[in-house]
Amino acid sequence: MMNAQISKVDKRDARLSMAYITVAFIALAVGGLMGLLQTLVRSGKLELPGGINYYEILTAHGVLLGLGLTTYFILGFQFAAVSRTAGTLSSKARLSGWIGFIVMVIGTIFATWMILTNKATVLYTFYAPLQAHFLFYLGLTLLIVGSWIACGAMIATYMRWRKQNPGKPSPLLCFMVVVNSLLWIVCTLGVAGEVLFQLLPWSLGLVDTVNVLVSRTLFWYFGHPLVYFWLLPAYMAWYVIIPKIIGGKIFSDSLARLVFILFLLFSIPVGFHHQLTEPGIDASWKFVQVVLTFMVIIPSLMTAFSMFATFEMFGRSKGAKGLFGWLKKLPWKDARFVVPFIGMVAFIPAGAGGIINASNQMDQVVHNTIWVTGHFHLTVATTVVLTFFGISYWLIPHLTGRVFTKAMNRLAIIQAICWTIGMAFMSGSMHLEGLLGAPRRTAFTTYGNAQQALDWIPYQVAQAIGGSILFLGIVLIIVIVINLAFFAPKGEQDFPIGEIAENAEKTPMVLENWKIWLTVLAALILIAYTVPFMDMIQNAPPGSKGFKLW
Structure with a gap:
């Protein structure tokens, strides 16, 4: 069984969590508007007013949603999860959470200001030789540093729990938060190094x-x-x-922890599969990282097995018969379940697209086409974002002392339907247009020859239709969030935490032996990157050697 836990997030921790979540939805509103404008421009249905550049709104859309919405929501959710499962944050941990939040907000303001004033039109990936104002890079640095401070507070709370409960497995949700926080800290070392030692000095004119x-x-x-x-x-x-929401049990605590450990190990040393067409990286090292990329398929399949085992166990306990009879027993009128479930289903084609993107031969067909953008919209903008919306429907009222009413539940299901239809138009047309060779990132419908431009027009119109429906979905979710934060009836909304199934295997403590897993992670990173990174430095082109490398 799961460890004893408090039933409600402390009010002081709730305010901290809500601060992060509030900024996340502000980023969704602004970034979503930028996305709508993009689709209208690409379809030829809108010409931006003077002074506004297409690539300016493209950068704003990517940065505000890809980094803003996600990072703030995740940290807000994780603070609430740690407080709910490992106990109220200490005053030092809570102070660190607020310091991290303030640092992140300052960085976000800097970066957003530079983007919206057209001084950081460098797209989501901010590749050199595109150059932004130094405040954009400084803002990104502050965003990352602030998130490190916040993650450190969560890890410290976990360590306090372990010290107070020696020899016991930590609460599953808290364990998962620690894994994700460690993943974030380790992976952001790369972009922090890029920004601090390359792009920031370059934008300041310290290096040429x-x-x-x-x-x-x-x-x-x-x-x-x-x-x-x-x-x-x-x-x-x-x-x-989800198991608690549907009234079931968690299939296996051990399997869930193992899945998260595998994601930690195999998600970081795989960046070369995004660089398969780039010269300067030996093909053998690209092959190594493609193999490691495919290893991530294993925990994804384990997750699919675990989730559908949970659903079937619940259905059978309610008397379901036949191969798929358990499907009828699931709570299809509960938005807290339905909305994340749509995200789960979307992850099936999204995962298949990811396998294509990571495959050397198949990637050649779709690399740098709008297919890749369609893939992002399936993975992040559907699977992840819909699940975040589903979390919001119980988390926000829990944190604000209100309840998720039947009226808001109905509106949430309508919102999910809008999102699903809009994304079907948006992502589906992007995938198809990408197969025809349409490039990503460009605003020009006439890119390429005249016949290509004609072939792409129907898909670009479909994207505009999808973008418009998605923006309606954004308006609906903002209405719901404002209601849950300020206007819903006062009351007690449960923070649902599932219990482990009675017949599940005992959790082995080796899964929380961080010396082992962090050592393996460091070894995989060194194996995957040391030699190719040395080659990049030693064989740098003239003019980029010595200090100017950075």
Whole structure:
């Protein structure tokens, strides 16, 4: 059985969590508007007013949603999860959480200000030789440093629990938060190094050049595990929260912990599969990292097995018969279940697309086409974001002392339907247009020859339709969030934590032996990156050697 836990998040911790979540939804509103404008421009239905650049709104959309919405929501959710399962935060941990929040907000303001004033039109990946104002890079640095402070507070709370409960497995949800926090800290070392030692000095004029290959490698050392930093909080909800919502039990505590350990080990040393077409990296090292990338498929399949085992066990306990009879027993009128479930289903084609992107031969067909953008919209903007919405429907009222009413439940299901339809238009047309060779990132419908431009127009119109429906979905979720934060009836909303099934195997303590797992992680990173990174430095082109490498 799960360790004894308090039933409610402390009010002081709740205010901290809500601060992060509030900024997340502000980022969703602004970034979502930028996304709508993008689709209208690409379809030829809108011409931006003077002074506004397409690539400016493209950068704002990617940074505010890919880094802003996700990071703030994840940290807010994780603070609440730690407080709920490992006990109220200490005053030092809570203070660290607030310091991290303030540092992040200052950084976010700097970066957003530079983007919206067209001084940081460098796209989501901010690749050199595109150069932004130094305040953009400083803002990114502050965002990362602030998140480290916040993650440190969570890890310290976990360590306090372990010290007070020697020899016992930690609460599952708290364990998952620690894994995701460690993943974030390790992977952001890459982008922090890129920004601090390359892009920031370069934008300040302290150096004339940077090694572009080193820059991109450091970015993708961070860029791929970023996907799992987004995904693992959704997995937390699937593994721990959803079983309680449906009235079932967690299939296996041990399997869930092993899945998270495998994601920690195999999500970081795989960045080269985003650089398969780039020269300067030996093909053998690309092959090594592609193999490691495919290892992530294993915990994904384990998760699918575990979740559907949980659903079937619940259905059978309610008298379900036949192969799929248990499906009828699931709570299809409860938005807290339905919305994340749609995200789970979307992850099936999203995962298949990820396998294509990571495959050397198949990636050649879709690399740098809008197929990749469609893939991101399935993984992050559907699987992850819908699960975050589902979390919000019980988390926000729990933190604000209100209840999730039947009216808001109905509106939440309508919102999910809007999102699903809009994303079907958006992501589906992006995948199809990508197969026709349409490039990602560009605003020009006439890119390429005239016949290509004509072939792409129907798909771009479909994206505009999808973007419009998705923006309606954003309006609905903002309405729901404001209601749950300020206007819903006062009351007690449960923070659902599932219990482990009675016949589940005992959790082995080796899964919490961090000396083993962090050593293995460090070894995998060194194996995957040391030799190719040395090659990039030793064989740097003229003009980028010595100090100018950085």
